Amino acid sequence: MSENADAGAKGASDGAVPAAWEPVIGLEIHVQLATATKMFCGCELSFGERPNTHTCAVCLGLPGSLPVANARAVHFGLMIGLALGSELAPRSIFHRKNYFYPDLPKGYQISQYEEPLCRGGRLGDVRIHRVHLEEDAAKLIHVGASGRIHGSDASVVDFNRGGTPLAEIVTEPDLRSPEQCSEWLKLLRTTLRQLGVSDVNMEEGSLRCDANVSVRPAGARELGTKAELKNMNSFRYLERGIRAEIARQVEVLQRGGEVVQETLHYDPASDRLTSLRSKEEAHDYRYFPEPDLIPVAIDERMLARARAELPELPAARAERFQRQLGLSRESAQLLAFRAELGDYLEAALAAGAEPEPPPQALANWVSGELAGRLDEGADPASSRVTAAALAALVGLVSAKRVSVGAARQVLDKLVTEGGEDPAAIIEREGLAALDGGEELAAVVAAALDANADAAERVRAGNEKAIGPIIGTVMRETKGRADGGEVRRLVREQLGI
Amino acid sequence: MIERSEVLAVARLARLELSEEELEPMARELSTVLDHIATIRQLDLTGVAPTSHVVDVTGALRPDEPRPCLPREVALAQAPAVSADGFLVPSPQA
Amino acid sequence: MSAGDILELSASAAAAAVDSGELSARELFETYRVRAAADRDAGIEGLNCFTWVADEVPAEAPPAPLHGVPIAIKDLFCVEGVPSQAGSRILEGYRPPYTASSVSRLREAGACLLAKTNQDEFAMGSSNENSAFGPVLNPWDRARVPGGSSGGSAAAVAAGLAPWALGTDTGGSIRQPAALCGIVGMKPTYGTVSRYGMIAFASSLDQAGPLTRDVSDAALMLRHMSGRDACDATSLHSASVEPPSARRLDGLRLGVPEELAGEGIEAGVLECCRSTLSLAEGLGADVAEVRLPHAPHALAAYYVLAPAEASSNLARFDGVRYGLRAEADDLLAMYTRTRHDGFGPEVKRRIMLGTYALSSGYYEAYYGRAQRVRTKIAEDFAAAFQSVDYIVSPTSPTVAFKLGERTSDPLSMYLSDYCTVPMSLAGIPAISIPCGLSDGLPVGLQLAGPALSDSRLLDAAHALEQAIEFDPRAARV
Numbered sequence A: 001m002s003e004n005a006d007a008g009a010k011g012a013s014d015g016a017v018p019a020a021w022e023p024v025i026g027l028e029i030h031v032q033l034a035t036a037t038k039m040f041c042g043c044e045l046s047f048g049e050r051p052n053t054h055t056c057a058v059c060l061g062l063p064g065s066l067p068v069a070n071a072r073a074v075h076f077g078l079m080i081g082l083a084l085g086s087e088l089a090p091r092s093i094f095h096r097k098n099y100f101y102p103d104l105p106k107g108y109q110i111s112q113y114e115e116p117l118c119r120g121g122r123l124g125d126v127r128i129h130r131v132h133l134e135e136d137a138a139k140l141i142h143v144g145a146s147g148r149i150h151g152s153d154a155s156v157v158d159f160n161r162g163g164t165p166l167a168e169i170v171t172e173p174d175l176r177s178p179e180q181c182s183e184w185l186k187l188l189r190t191t192l193r194q195l196g197v198s199d200v201n202m203e204e205g206s207l208r209c210d211a212n213v214s215v216r217p218a219g220a221r222e223l224g225t226k227a228e229l230k231n232m233n234s235f236r237y238l239e240r241g242i243r244a245e246i247a248r249q250v251e252v253l254q255r256g257g258e259v260v261q262e263t264l265h266y267d268p269a270s271d272r273l274t275s276l277r278s279k280e281e282a283h284d285y286r287y288f289p290e291p292d293l294i295p296v297a298i299d300e301r302m303l304a305r306a307r308a309e310l311p312e313l314p315a316a317r318a319e320r321f322q323r324q325l326g327l328s329r330e331s332a333q334l335l336a337f338r339a340e341l342g343d344y345l346e347a348a349l350a351a352g353a354e355p356e357p358p359p360q361a362l363a364n365w366v367s368g369e370l371a372g373r374l375d376e377g378a379d380p381a382s383s384r385v386t387a388a389a390l391a392a393l394v395g396l397v398s399a400k401r402v403s404v405g406a407a408r409q410v411l412d413k414l415v416t417e418g419g420e421d422p423a424a425i426i427e428r429e430g431l432a433a434l435d436g437g438e439e440l441a442a443v444v445a446a447a448l449d450a451n452a453d454a455a456e457r458v459r460a461g462n463e464k465a466i467g468p469i470i471g472t473v474m475r476e477t478k479g480r481a482d483g484g485e486v487r488r489l490v491r492e493q494l495g496i
Numbered sequence B: 001m002i003e004r005s006e007v008l009a010v011a012r013l014a015r016l017e018l019s020e021e022e023l024e025p026m027a028r029e030l031s032t033v034l035d036h037i038a039t040i041r042q043l044d045l046t047g048v049a050p051t052s053h054v055v056d057v058t059g060a061l062r063p064d065e066p067r068p069c070l071p072r073e074v075a076l077a078q079a080p081a082v083s084a085d086g087f088l089v090p091s092p093q094a
Numbered sequence C: 001m002s003a004g005d006i007l008e009l010s011a012s013a014a015a016a017a018v019d020s021g022e023l024s025a026r027e028l029f030e031t032y033r034v035r036a037a038a039d040r041d042a043g044i045e046g047l048n049c050f051t052w053v054a055d056e057v058p059a060e061a062p063p064a065p066l067h068g069v070p071i072a073i074k075d076l077f078c079v080e081g082v083p084s085q086a087g088s089r090i091l092e093g094y095r096p097p098y099t100a101s102s103v104s105r106l107r108e109a110g111a112c113l114l115a116k117t118n119q120d121e122f123a124m125g126s127s128n129e130n131s132a133f134g135p136v137l138n139p140w141d142r143a144r145v146p147g148g149s150s151g152g153s154a155a156a157v158a159a160g161l162a163p164w165a166l167g168t169d170t171g172g173s174i175r176q177p178a179a180l181c182g183i184v185g186m187k188p189t190y191g192t193v194s195r196y197g198m199i200a201f202a203s204s205l206d207q208a209g210p211l212t213r214d215v216s217d218a219a220l221m222l223r224h225m226s227g228r229d230a231c232d233a234t235s236l237h238s239a240s241v242e243p244p245s246a247r248r249l250d251g252l253r254l255g256v257p258e259e260l261a262g263e264g265i266e267a268g269v270l271e272c273c274r275s276t277l278s279l280a281e282g283l284g285a286d287v288a289e290v291r292l293p294h295a296p297h298a299l300a301a302y303y304v305l306a307p308a309e310a311s312s313n314l315a316r317f318d319g320v321r322y323g324l325r326a327e328a329d330d331l332l333a334m335y336t337r338t339r340h341d342g343f344g345p346e347v348k349r350r351i352m353l354g355t356y357a358l359s360s361g362y363y364e365a366y367y368g369r370a371q372r373v374r375t376k377i378a379e380d381f382a383a384a385f386q387s388v389d390y391i392v393s394p395t396s397p398t399v400a401f402k403l404g405e406r407t408s409d410p411l412s413m414y415l416s417d418y419c420t421v422p423m424s425l426a427g428i429p430a431i432s433i434p435c436g437l438s439d440g441l442p443v444g445l446q447l448a449g450p451a452l453s454d455s456r457l458l459d460a461a462h463a464l465e466q467a468i469e470f471d472p473r474a475a476r477v
């Protein structure tokens, strides 16, 4: 008995996968390349312009028009291949993938098939199968009933997007959980963003991810029958879609059923998977070498250019942060995989602040205190807090010239007001650390008087009782005092 | 002789309607031509590389430089059916 | 200059006459325009050469070096604002928003668009009977076909309705009609002329070329349209075509392949070609036999590769963006009916054949094998050119045949291209020149050379042409 997904895949998304089953997932990622023009014609890429204003004879598939491949798209493809450690084909070939659809003006998509630009490679724990170049389809907008076509349902085709260059990145089936998929996809996104080859925005469709999902008995070597999941246009939906499909397949298999190979469409609104082509005939794309294009021949000059433009990539950067700056592994990865945080950290370290902030402390302030005060995912470089100001502030904290609590208040001010000089804010607001001199000693003495009971208990060996005393000092000093220094003075004055 | 069902399957792939009267002659003519073509199936072609291009051109890539697009009304001018925004087609979902 | 005198001028001579002031560009153009319009108006009572004729003389004085010589252009070429429908109903009313690169180049050199010529639909055919505009008639005998697919171009030049014409050749579509109409037709090396704006039949084989009264005109037209075009990735940097001047063939070796000179070739055609070879020897050439062992398989390979590419190239005719659309409620019916109504029987056959050959399970048996046969054919030619300079054969196995004679048997029609298809598969240049008459109908001789030998091939053809002294006047209308 075989079952397709229409039989109700709703909502199985929360249960954990039973230990007897192992999900096997491979991803197919389409990345819109950030070239100026389309893959095979000189039309500028479109960003929400009026429909059908970015077209020409070539991308409308007019009779007699011919494609010519975009050199920068090939260049970006090479950069991606180099970044993923792929083998680059000295000669790669474009094929035609033939099928009829209104968003496909020529009746075929020009794509790479037998000889892709890049083969193999790896990113993190996941092996890359291949990377190839192709053209995007146009956009089909459903407009409902229209009198123009005999009152039946109609769609409108907008060819602005048609022909946008895509890199298709296909992984090996190395992923094992929905969470791992979205984590890995984030790493890929950062990598591509670092490369500068794409906007990689899932919501806007410049990064699109399909997943091939199968399930097999734990420990089995053979792969189960896979289903192809499409339309998961956010990291959240990607996880939910895959989770739902794993649950569905496990359920089918546990009942002794058989999974059918099919294409499923994920609808986030209903959290449902529906079969796209279960009723249609099997596709026969009749691939053959595109006779209008010659093979893409990669020469040393093109390779050298791609290598020269390769920036430091997240994995390498994380490693360098650990080695060079002595950051913890977690901290290094966090800052490297969110490139804007890493860039900010490096700018802060280069600001030459006096006293000099230790890298780990600065890293914590960037990824914790500062990022926490900004919108989720925001680039701190576009906030009011300059890297130099943060570096100066963290330097003062480390030198104990300002307490952590007071520094947080200074950062609040910097976030709202900006400003180059945290020391000036400290001065203005009277937030400078009390430096253990007579002033602080007097506050401590007063606090001990006010908390006589607690003082007695501390003296008797109850360390926890010190809390209220320190709290009083902090309150009195508006957080300017250093906690460690206060604790030392309390113990000193109590004679322990 | 190529089967009637096969002719219909190919016609569907090619999005070509064939009337009942067209079907039989099409099957017959295709068979005649395919029989002739079958002669190449007898040739020994082991180790022979396929030729897709007879000319050896390299470096025919296009610089990533914008060229003028067609004005919208020109792009739409030849279409059999248009709406305000673009090319109107029966919905694929219908 | 009288109209009669004007019509006697080759395109080169006409350009020279305008340049020297003997003739005005207006007068030249108008003389041909009137004749072409009359043929168009007569429809099938005339030769039915044209699908469209210019309705006025160009306003601006055309530039050198062609000085406004009128040119007829196969309907397959897109010309901005001018009906261009590749002889097909599916492109009814289509006026492209851009112009083919080859046509633009000829215009920049001073040629003026006189007319679009009738052709087999999407260049598929060898008799010009597969046109939405009806058949073209052969000016030598109106009961016979002009050949195809550039039949309108060939008949127009032969009949003196145009000084010269632009055509396309995929498996013989310039050379065969040129032979059947008694004019010169050349398929240049693949890639010499940009294909941009030429409605595609089979992309890896399609090539534009001249149909002219003499070899010098062919060289002149090729000179002004060849060269690398950034819009066509398969176009070549080729050396400039020089005006042919040779009158002797001293030291040149002509190879006659037995595969293209025996079985299936009409006796009268063989006879004409033989006597031309004797003339060639008289001009100092050595004539020798060569072998092209795989040439007999060329037709089979061609009828896999060309329909396969065509089935894909013609997928864009779907009723969405241009051309015909059949009434239909759903998308699938819109596709299938539009294509049913828009394509003629031969185009449908080839779409079916090509779709079949590419479909899953058949690709290797058909397309893959055909590509390997193509390799063998190219190797045959390369080997032959080790020992000879040019290969000589009849262009067409027969003289012009009767209208309707082969329409019911596709294979017999396909055999018309038996001698021309091998050169197409190899991508090498080949020219057909008239070499005599058989039963009062013209016979064409084909000369082929190695890739990029176009200029010297024209030179050799010129020397032979001078010796043959073919008289074309019987075809003039």
Ligand SMILES: [Mg+2]
Pocket: A030, A111, A134, A168
């Ligand atoms: Mg793809």
Ligand SMILES: [Zn+2]
Pocket: A038, A041, A042, A043, A054, A055, A056, A057, A058, A059, A060, A163
């Ligand atoms: Zn475009």
